[in-house]
Every structure is written in structure tokens, then in C-alpha cells.
Amino acid sequence: MKSKKLEIEQVASFLRDGMTIMYGGFMGNGTPPRLIKAILDSGVKDLTMIGDDTAFGEDLAARGPEGVGLLIRNKRVKKLVTGHIGLNKEAQRQMLAGEMEIELSPIGTLAERIRAGGSGLGGVLTPTGVGTSVADVKMDVTINGQKFDQKQTININGRDYLLELPLRADLAVLEAVVADKSGNLVYYGSMRNHNPLMALAADTVIVEAHQIFEVGYINPDHVMTPSILVDHIIYPI
Amino acid sequence: MTQEMSAKEFIARRIALELKDGDVVNMGIGLPTLVANYLPKDVYLTLHSENGFLGVGPVPDNVPPIGEPRIVNAGGNPCSILPHGSTFDISMSFALMRGGHLDACVLGGLQVAENGDLANWMVPGKNVPGMGGAMDLAVGAKQVIVAMEHTNNGEKKILKKCTLPLTVKSRVSVLVTEKALFRFYDGKMVLEEYAPGVSVDEIRAETEAAFTVSDNLKEMVISQVGM
Numbered sequence: 001m002k003s004k005k006l007e008i009e010q011v012a013s014f015l016r017d018g019m020t021i022m023y024g025g026f027m028g029n030g031t032p033p034r035l036i037k038a039i040l041d042s043g044v045k046d047l048t049m050i051g052d053d054t055a056f057g058e059d060l061a062a063r064g065p066e067g068v069g070l071l072i073r074n075k076r077v078k079k080l081v082t083g084h085i086g087l088n089k090e091a092q093r094q095m096l097a098g099e100m101e102i103e104l105s106p107i108g109t110l111a112e113r114i115r116a117g118g119s120g121l122g123g124v125l126t127p128t129g130v131g132t133s134v135a136d137v138k139m140d141v142t143i144n145g146q147k148f149d150q151k152q153t154i155n156i157n158g159r160d161y162l163l164e165l166p167l168r169a170d171l172a173v174l175e176a177v178v179a180d181k182s183g184n185l186v187y188y189g190s191m192r193n194h195n196p197l198m199a200l201a202a203d204t205v206i207v208e209a210h211q212i213f214e215v216g217y218i219n220p221d222h223v224m225t226p227s228i229l230v231d232h233i234i235y236p237i
Numbered sequence: 238m239t240q241e242m243s244a245k246e247f248i249a250r251r252i253a254l255e256l257k258d259g260d261v262v263n264m265g266i267g268l269p270t271l272v273a274n275y276l277p278k279d280v281y282l283t284l285h286s287e288n289g290f291l292g293v294g295p296v297p298d299n300v301p302p303i304g305e306p307r308i309v310n311a312g313g314n315p316c317s318i319l320p321h322g323s324t325f326d327i328s329m330s331f332a333l334m335r336g337g338h339l340d341a342c343v344l345g346g347l348q349v350a351e352n353g354d355l356a357n358w359m360v361p362g363k364n365v366p367g368m369g370g371a372m373d374l375a376v377g378a379k380q381v382i383v384a385m386e387h388t389n390n391g392e393k394k395i396l397k398k399c400t401l402p403l404t405v406k407s408r409v410s411v412l413v414t415e416k417a418l419f420r421f422y423d424g425k426m427v428l429e430e431y432a433p434g435v436s437v438d439e440i441r442a443e444t445e446a447a448f449t450v451s452d453n454l455k456e457m458v459i460s461q462v463g464m
Contacts, residue, residue, distance in 0.1 A: 026309075026313075053367070056313060106368050128335060128377075129372055133402045134372065189290065193289050195326070224326075
């Protein structure tokens with residue numbers, strides 16, 4: 001079996017300006033810190049980042065990890081698709097100043113769009129956001145040959161739903177607590193969050209693992225992300 | 238209401254009596270978090286954390302340092318998972334929220350309208366934190382309980398129509414303030430309880446929304462836990 005082991009110095013070879021990257025984590029919990037740092041160190045810019053939130057700003061470093069905030073603070077992010085930026089002042093500042101484009105999305109909608117992107121689905125119908133500004137988003141979409149320039153609200157059997165389109169990325173960077181050498185993953189506690197969904201939805205998936213074991217160590221019943229979704233593994237230091 | 242008790246504590250103490258033993262509940266950050274402090278002794282809730290688990294427990298004695306695997310709540314603060322709890326991904330977590338599997342959610346509010354609309358996630362140009370999980374919670378929980386101070390420095394917050402961007406349309410079940418408790422029935426707002434010492438006229442004067450007064454109007458009773 002071909003080894004999936006990747007050295008952190010090799011991550012740069014997967015990166016290019018303007019690419020789209022999904023990052024696991026919720027308030028930085030489950031966001032791979034060494035992979036985020038490797039993206040910064042590579043010098044890539046104009047990134048579109050897709051993930052739950054912008055974690056803790058630099059001023060709140062004592063409370064929790066900075067997560068993707070490291071890339072935002074260093075002006076590498078052109079566009080962010082996310083659900084929450086409330087504890088990252090720099091992300092709010094860049095949005096209000098027009099320096100970074102931010103598409104705010106309900107977190108459940110974001111997750112289902114990612115899941116749809118990785119599951120071969122054409123979209124998702126959700127009641128979340130109906131009648132709010134989430135429904136007013138500009139969006140180019142063609143339905144049955146007809147072009148629309150705004151997100152569509154569709155009534156099915158008397159209830160309104162928003163049509164949300166699938167999301168995919170060039171790369172997903174994930175964090176797992178346990179990986180085996182084939183790429184089977186186990187997460188811990190609250191660290192699972194978006195990681196298994198993003199493993200489905202990117203062309204290349206790189207996982208940073210806290211512990212690495214031989215194949216067979218993880219009971220198949222306990223695998224949370226199957227190895228076939230994982231392309232490369234960053235082993236623990 | 239005693240002189241020393243803050244409006245927030247009073248609201249939290251009333252909401253604590255709204256929840257039933259065995260309920261599965263998601264509590265928002267801020268005022269809603271206080272509710273757990275005042276639950277009657279015989280009421281055990283299972284708390285849902287939107288970042289992916291059920292059975293939110295207390296902060297553990299030894300919190301691993303930042304960078305080590307650790308369990309945090311939806312605000313990113315360390316906590317634990319109780320023995321009956323379970324962990325899952327965000328798709329499952331929000332399925333529980335959106336899909337009507339939570340008995341109640343307790344949310345803070347900026348404005349509530351007479352038809353049950355809620356605005357609680359942004360003030361344009363000033364504070365734009367993002368809606369996070371609030372919209373999914375509010376659209377799907379069986380009971381949407383809003384904890385909100387009645388006015389903001391004299392400015393009315395219970396309105397005919399919300400002026401701030403909405404979180405959800407017509408989903409508020411119960412609104413508790415330090416002066417009143419309203420319930421919503423098919424988009425109609427009913428005053429059911431008043432805080433001790435507060436008259437219906439005073440509530441009317443501080444409420445723009447049109448509401449009817451319940452035939453069973455009564456004085457609000459709050460949790461006495463720890464008093």
C-alpha cells in the first residue's frame with residue numbers, strides 16, 4: 001500500500017494562489033494548527049476559505065486557538081464562507097472595511113451544503129433562513145433552463161424552503177486525534193464537528209493527526225471517517 | 238422582585254420554571270446560560286451543544302492546554318460530556334436542531350414582533366457576529382423561548398414589526414422579560430404573566446406590539462433556587 005505520510009514541508013506543493021480550502025473545526029477546536037501554519041508559511045494568497053467560524057482573535061489567545069484567524073490576520077483570505085465571526089475583531093474589521101468578502105451562512109446550512117457537495121447531491125432545501133437576509137443573497141443559478149440572479153425560495157406542499165447549492169473545495173485541511181496509516185480517522189469529543197463532512201467535499205484531503213497507529217488498531221465499527229477519503233496524513237511530531 | 242436582583246437573573250429564574258424534567262434543551266450564550274443555575278432540584282435536562290454533542294457537563298478539573306485535544310462548548314470554552322452524552326458531527330447536530338428533536342431552545346433577543354418574529358443576530362454596520370446556529374435552532378426547536386430585557390435604555394424592543402434583520406419568522410413560543418411573560422398562539426401574542434409590582438398599563442406603555450391579555454393573567458412566579 002502506498003504511504004499516505006506527508007511531511008509538513010511538502011504541504012506547499014498542494015497550494016496555489018486563489019484556491020478554495022475547507023478547514024475543519026468549531027471555534028478552532030478541530031482546526032489543524034500545523035496545516036494552517038503551513039498554508040501561511042507557503043506564502044499563498046487570495047484564498048477562499050470555507051469553515052464554521054473565525055475562532056478566537058489574537059486578543060483572545062488566552063481563551064482559545066486562533067484557527068483560521070492566523071490566515072485572516074496576515075491578509076491571505078480574499079473570501080470567507082462561514083457562520084460566525086463574533087470573537088474575531090480583525091475578521092469583523094476586514095469585512096466592514098470591504099477588505100475581505102464574507103458570506104455569512106447559518107451553520108446548519110453551511111454543513112449541509114458541504115455534505116451535498118461531497119455526496120453527489122444537487123442541492124439542499126432548508127427552512128432555515130426563509131424570510132431573512134439569508135434568502136436575499138445574490139446567486140447565479142439556472143433551474144430548468146431559466147437563469148436566476150438570486151437565491152430561490154421554493155414552496156413544497158405548503159412550506160417555504162431555500163434552495164442552497166452544494167459546496168466543494170480544492171483542498172480540505174482536517175484534524176483527527178487518531179489515524180491509522182491507511183487514513184481511517186477517529187475524532188475526540190467536540191473536535192469532530194465539520195471534519196467528516198469536509199473529508200467528502202474536497203479534491204485533496206490532508207489530515208493532521210495527534211496519534212498514528214498501524215492498520216488494524218482501530219476497530220472498523222469505531223472509524224468515523226473512512227480511509228478512502230483521506231489522501232495525506234501529517235504525522236505527529 | 239428583590240431590589241438586588243438584576244433583570245437578567247429575574248428572567249433566567251422565570252425561564253428555569255418553564256423547562257421540564259427530561260427535556261433536551263439548547264441554551265444560547267449570555268443570558269440563556271444563566272437559566273441552568275436556577276433549575277429546580279428535581280429537573281434534569283440534557284443540554285445540547287451545537288458543535289456536536291449531547292450532555293454538556295461542567296468544566297473539568299484539569300483542562301488540557303490549547304493545542305491538546307479537549308472538549309469545548311459552542312462558545313469555545315472548556316466543558317465536559319456527561320456519561321449519558323454522545324458526540325457527533327455538525328450534520329447530525331443540526332439535524333437535531335432543525336429536525337425538531339430538541340424540546341426547547343433558550344435564545345437571547347434584540348427585538349421580538351407581535352407575530353413571533355425574532356431578531357437577535359446583528360445590528361447592521363455595528364455588530365455583525367454572524368448568525369451561527371441561531372437560525373437553525375429557532376426554526377426547528379419545539380419551543381423557542383426568548384430571554385430579553387423589556388426595553389433597551391427606554392427604546393422599545395417588543396414591536397409590531399422588527400426593524401433589525403430577522404433570525405426567524407413567526408417561531409417564538411414564549412417571551413420572558415423582567416416585566417412580563419407573553420405566549421404566542423398562531424401568530425397572536427398574549428400577555429399571561431406580569432412581574433410583581435408591574436401593572437398591565439405599564440407593560441402596554443413599554444410595548445409597541447399589539448397583544449391581548451389572558452383571561453388567566455397572573456403574577457409571575459420565579460425559581461427560588463439558591464435564595
